[in-house]
Amino acid sequence: MVPVLTPLALIARRWTPTPRTLRRAALSAVVMTVFIIVTGGAVRLTGSGLGCDTWPKCTDESLFATPEQGLHGAIEFGNRMLTYVLSAAVGWAIVAARSTKPWRRGLTRLAWAQFWIVMGNAVLGGITVWAGLNPWTVAGHFLLANALLTVAVITWQRTREGDTAPRPRVPRPVRKLSWALLVTSALVIALGTTVTGSGKHAGDSSDVPRMPWDWADAAHLHAAAAWVVCALAVAMWLVLRVVDAPDDTRARARDLLIVLLAQGGIGYVQFFTGVPEILVGAHMLGSSLMWVAVLRLALSLRERPPAAAPTLPVQPGSAVAAAV
DSSP: OOOOOOHHHHHHHHOOOOHHHHHHHHHHHHHHHHHHHHHHHHHHHTTOTTSSOSSSSSSSSOSSOOGGGHHHHHHHHHHHHHHHHHHHHHHHHHHHHHHSSSOOHHHHHHHHHHHHHHHHHHHHHHHHHHTTSOHHHHHHHHHHHHHHHHHHHHHHHHTTSOSSOOEESSOHHHHHHHHHHHHHHHHHHHHHHHHHHHSSOOSSSSOOOOOSSOHHHHHHHHHHHHHHHHHHHHHHHHHHHHTTOOHHHHHHHHHHHHHHHHHHHHHHHHHHTTOOHHHHHHHHHHHHHHHHHHHHHHHTTEEOOOOOOOOOOOOTTSHHHHHO
């Protein structure tokens, strides 16, 4: 009985992506994830969160935004359409990973994980609309988008590596410091959602519920955690120089410091200027770039060299044997 091939298997049989194409496919998912995080913030900052008042349709009668919904409807509907662009980027990563020769099962699973997170976050976005922009579901929507960004960055990094067991490039205490930096950075992002959830940018001009605390107190706690991240990043940069870490790892520590400096500056300016929308949007972009920088730094502390090609035994009487 001839096995039935799936569409992906048929594509893989006829196409083999180059390493550059594979890396570009994975990078496209990273870029689109950052882009949709920022545009999702734009929906909230323009008060368009309920521009489409239901889901999956835009109105009870129409799948698309109507002229009566005005600019807010167009913005919200446009952001929904970007989900399809993101899905296309993730789909390209899936096809490229599946078509790589030899087939890399782990890489393909990472690409598929992105697809399922996109689908799950689309549903959570619909629940957020049904719940009238409940701040807890809005926070969950944002955090799940960052989970997608995490998997996308890991997938991108894995396209540059082999499938052997990871091998450390720095001493164990440095890797522990990296874990502390990762956990604290994730905490900063989570605390940022409490600032958003209690602040004035609720996402719509109607009476949207807010988280039950003062946004200024939440902002101070968020800033305190950010200072801890900065201290850990400086410590990491210094330690990597002391242990003579590889040049690329030290460069990623430097990049993280640059991003943190810019992000901290934007954060304080927006706080003391009444959180204007444009600066809040820039801060959201900075949040994504910070998380990408933290992940890339952590991933650079180990390597996965390509598996060595098997050597064939020399046959007696062959040209190789004669030359030995």
